[in-house]
Amino acid sequence: MDDLSIDSVIFGFSNELKVLLVKHAEGISKGKWALPGGWITYDESLDEAAYRILRLLTGVKDIFLEQLQAFGSVDRFPNKRVVTVAYYSLVKDEDYNVVAGFTASDVRWFSLSEIPSLPYDHKEILDHALEQLKTKIKQEPIGFNLLPKKFTLLQLQSLYESILQLKLDKPNFRRKMLGMKLLIDCHEKQDNVSHRAAKLYMFDEDVYRSLKEHKFVLDW
Amino acid sequence: MDDLSIDSVIFGFSNELKVLLVKHAEGISKGKWALPGGWITYDESLDEAAYRILRLLTGVKDIFLEQLQAFGSVDRFPNKRVVTVAYYSLVKDEDYNVVAGFTASDVRWFSLSEIPSLPYDHKEILDHALEQLKTKIKQEPIGFNLLPKKFTLLQLQSLYESILQLKLDKPNFRRKMLGMKLLIDCHEKQDNVSHRAAKLYMFDEDVYRSLKEHKFVLDW
DNA sequence: ACAACTTATAGTCTTTATGACTATTAGTCG
DNA sequence: CGACTAATAGTCATAAAGACTATAAGTTGT
Numbered sequence: 001m002d003d004l005s006i007d008s009v010i011f012g013f014s015n016e017l018k019v020l021l022v023k024h025a026e027g028i029s030k031g032k033w034a035l036p037g038g039w040i041t042y043d044e045s046l047d048e049a050a051y052r053i054l055r056l057l058t059g060v061k062d063i064f065l066e067q068l069q070a071f072g073s074v075d076r077f078p079n080k081r082v083v084t085v086a087y088y089s090l091v092k093d094e095d096y097n098v099v100a101g102f103t104a105s106d107v108r109w110f111s112l113s114e115i116p117s118l119p120y121d122h123k124e125i126l127d128h129a130l131e132q133l134k135t136k137i138k139q140e141p142i143g144f145n146l147l148p149k150k151f152t153l154l155q156l157q158s159l160y161e162s163i164l165q166l167k168l169d170k171p172n173f174r175r176k177m178l179g180m181k182l183l184i185d186c187h188e189k190q191d192n193v194s195h196r197a198a199k200l201y202m203f204d205e206d207v208y209r210s211l212k213e214h215k216f217v218l219d220w
Numbered sequence: 221m222d223d224l225s226i227d228s229v230i231f232g233f234s235n236e237l238k239v240l241l242v243k244h245a246e247g248i249s250k251g252k253w254a255l256p257g258g259w260i261t262y263d264e265s266l267d268e269a270a271y272r273i274l275r276l277l278t279g280v281k282d283i284f285l286e287q288l289q290a291f292g293s294v295d296r297f298p299n300k301r302v303v304t305v306a307y308y309s310l311v312k313d314e315d316y317n318v319v320a321g322f323t324a325s326d327v328r329w330f331s332l333s334e335i336p337s338l339p340y341d342h343k344e345i346l347d348h349a350l351e352q353l354k355t356k357i358k359q360e361p362i363g364f365n366l367l368p369k370k371f372t373l374l375q376l377q378s379l380y381e382s383i384l385q386l387k388l389d390k391p392n393f394r395r396k397m398l399g400m401k402l403l404i405d406c407h408e409k410q411d412n413v414s415h416r417a418a419k420l421y422m423f424d425e426d427v428y429r430s431l432k433e434h435k436f437v438l439d440w
Numbered sequence: 441a442c443a444a445c446t447t448a449t450a451g452t453c454t455t456t457a458t459g460a461c462t463a464t465t466a467g468t469c470g
Numbered sequence: 471c472g473a474c475t476a477a478t479a480g481t482c483a484t485a486a487a488g489a490c491t492a493t494a495a496g497t498t499g500t
Contacts, residue, residue, distance in 0.1 A: 001223055004303060042301050046292035070290040070305045072266035081262050083224060085290045085303075135359075154447080172488065174449070179486090195446040196496040374476080392459065394478075399457090415475045416467040 003081055006049045007037035007122065009068070009088040009129035010058065012096065013146040016111050017162045019126065020057065020091075021118075023106035028078055029119040033110075035126065037084065050087040057107060059097050064145040065089035066136075068128055076121045088129040090145035137163055141182055144203040150186050152198035153177060182208055223301055226269045227257035227342065229288070229308040229349035230278065232316065233366040236331050237382045239346065240277065240311075241338075242324035248298055249339040255346065256324070257304065270307040277327060279317045284365040285309040286356075288348055296341045308349040310365035357383055361402055364423040370406050372418035373397060402428055 010020040021033040036057050040049045046067065055061050065087055072083040099107075110116070118126065137143050143159050157173045177183060184204045189197035230240040241253040256277050260269045266287065275281050285307055292303035319327075330336070338346065357363050363379050377393045397403060404424045409417035 001301065001303075003221055004224065040292070040303075043294060045294050046290060046303065067289045069287045070266060072260070072305070074263060074265050081221065083221075083260075083266065083305075085292070139355075152448090169488070169490085170447090171449075171451085171490085176487085193447085194497050196448050196494075198448055372477090389459070389461085390476090391461085391478075391480085396458085413476085414468050416465075416477050418477060 001040050001042060003083060004040045005037055005082055005084040006040055006046070006053055007035045007071075007084045007086050007125055008050060008053055009035060009086065009126055010054065010091055011088065011129075011133065011146065012091050012093060012109055013159055013162070014093050014109075015158070017146075017159075018109040018111050019115065020107065021110055021115075022057065025105035032119050033116050034119050035122045036107075040085075046085050050085075050089075054087075054089055057099060058091055058095075059099050060091055060095050063089055063091055063095070064142055068125070068132055071121055071125060073121060084125075086125045086128070088132065090142060092146065092148060094148045134164055141203065141208060150188065150200040150202055152190055152200060154198060156201075221260050221262060223303060224260045225257055225302055225304040226260055226266065226273055227255045227291075227304045227306050227345055228270060228273055229255060229306065229346055230274065230311055231308065231349075231353065231366065232311050232313060232329055233379055233382070234313050234329075235378070237379075238329040238331050239335065240327065241330055241335075242277065243326035245325035252339050253330075253336050254339050255342045256327075260305075266305050270305075270309075274307075274309055274311075277319060277324075278311055278315075279319050280311055280315050283309055283311055283315070284362055288345070288352055291341055291345060293341060304345075306345045306348065308352065310362060312366065312368060314368045354384060361423065361428060370408065370420040370422055372410055372420060374418060376421075 012018045012020065020036065022036045023033050024030050036053055038049070038053050038056075040046065044052065047065070050065055050067070051061070054063070054065060066089070068086040068088055070083055070085045074081065076082070076084075112130075115126070117123070137160070143156070143163070146159060147155060153174055154170070156177065157168055157170065160173075161168055182204050183201040186200040186202055188200045190200060191197060232238045232240065240256065242256045243253050244250050256273055258269070258273050260266065264272065267285070270285055270287070271281065274283065274285060286309070288306040288308055290303055290305045294301065296302070296304075332350075335346070337343070357380070363376065363383070366379060367375060373394055374390070376397065377388055377390065380393075381388055402424050403421040406420040406422055408420045410420060411417060
């Protein structure tokens, strides 16, 4: 379908929130960094197309991925009318491994502060994705998708701080997080740190599913 | 663009939440009630297309309208691959007036309990729209778009009850609503009621805009 | 072995919001 | 004028949030 594309905002986290961009190897915007994207084929659904592109780029599958919305300004794409369906996804550092090729000459993570100027309406899409991520993470515990399986409370806290762009109080954060019973104590501690080691926790998917109805509101 | 359409979920409110459906006068699903929709032309953006369709059907403009998302299962449409971009909008009873024609043999409001079986994936789209409306109305005071300019607190409360599908306590609802200072006292009372008349209020858009940052959380 | 430092974790206190109520008031209808 | 209906006011107990202080458990350097 030559008037319909997918563009994906792929988030990662290591110390701070990052976004995966590709450098176009060919086409109109050759040499520019842009959101990874591609054309939708006739025999795949939108979601399938988004997963395909994510897999091609990061080798990751079975991951959090959600549609943002369609973008269709008349002049968003040069010389041709193209509507794009934007997706965003959350990728664990440990799962990710770069896969080159795919019409892209380069791929890498950018932290939010170093994002270069983007072609088309990609800046707008990225901004929407950030907004959506902020909103969503207050509603549902999707942040875990960005962290390794086992993590400390401080890691979790900086994730929230990084996404919501604010400072949180450590003891209060602990209280709230532990209070909702979604964390499993691994009975392990982190190591290789030059200070008191923190307990490691895991996200308890089962409890989460059973509490799905229950609200998960973080009104920070 | 013959592979890209718009479908709109248009909400109205009078005593209960309603949805506007059209009866198709021609085409594959002739005679069936469905969501109002149409093709996107080359020279209009997605939003413009959605507004155009809304205007054609209800005569309404300058109204709340927001994109839901794109729907693109491979087989959602018979014989042809069609991706549709779904919108939802909120229409005041007082503004609305039916406009016939437009490839539709009939148009009318359906309350949620009387929605007939819908063609394509329109049921799925409607369900998404309802979910989105529920989520959104807890976050932002968009409900006012469904009520007349001046309304009573009880009207507002039944609107919330109707959308969120729950029973609220009257005094508590008052306290909370008045507490967020978004209502202007009209210094008028309703009339033609066979009981004590309630005060009429208006939504204060200016205060709202200035409080935009401030949270508007209704965690009921 | 101990002081200095860093981060984890526990706990306190005050303020505010919520939910479940009861009570009173203002009006209509017969 | 009394019954009825809905509006509006107010109370009280509970729970959560936010701002803290305090202590514990490690590390590193001397």
